[in-house]
Amino acid sequence: MAVGLQAGQGPDEASGDGFHPDCPGHVLFRHATSRWGIVLMTALRPGPQRFHLLRDRAVGISEKVLSQNLRELVRDGLVTREVEPTTPPRVTYALTSLGSQFTARLGAVLEWVGDHVPDVLDARRRYDEVG
Amino acid sequence: MAVGLQAGQGPDEASGDGFHPDCPGHVLFRHATSRWGIVLMTALRPGPQRFHLLRDRAVGISEKVLSQNLRELVRDGLVTREVEPTTPPRVTYALTSLGSQFTARLGAVLEWVGDHVPDVLDARRRYDEVG
């Protein structure tokens, strides 16, 4: 059973099945596909990365938001966080197998989107000029 | 080339490739995966639907937000809008082939999420209790 299929076929409110915004699967999806979630998950695909490296890859992210996002991903079980208690500390993030699977599927979507940007651009132009 | 892979490997700012929030592909992705975007796209998979039917399926949506979302999806070329100029008017929305392809890929992600909700729940419990 998918997650958001047929929202609102439940009784009357808070539709019985999996699409209410509070549904754990929905929350996971929002975290992983948030503005920075995608960047971070993707950045982790090649292998484990340290905090400052992720900060550099996610150009423009603030440290607050970076750590916020990572914390949620860790909580959801998509990412691991490992601390070596040296001074200064050394913290490494990596995809779990769960995160790896999710990111692979998400990657297919992103790749498709990338391949079809011209079509979207065309559609917008047509929509904007004529009406 | 995927869309958000390796953000920030460009020169210095607004990373050359496809992940700046203003990137058309990113915007498309945000529209289609917004709170209601997923519900609407999914609701349209079985076939064309009229406005009031979509409103009923997306339990809790306001008409304002429904028409907002549909308008963006139409503009992005994922959905068509057809008006029969009767009184009262009869407006039908349907997936384009573009929208159909996108939704299929997205569906794979949603299905995966649905299948792994228990794992996520476990992860969160572990995270919350121990730390």
Add this chain to the structure above:
DNA sequence: CGGTATCCCATGCGATACTG
């Protein structure tokens, strides 16, 4: 180095009311 704390703003969404 790897964070937190604080403040602020833009956006998305909800509720309600009105219209061609």
Add this chain to the structure above:
DNA sequence: CAGTATCGCATGGGATACCG
């Protein structure tokens, strides 16, 4: 029936400063 107009709020995220 299929919208638009208006208002108001919660949330995600940016900027800056400080800490173990």
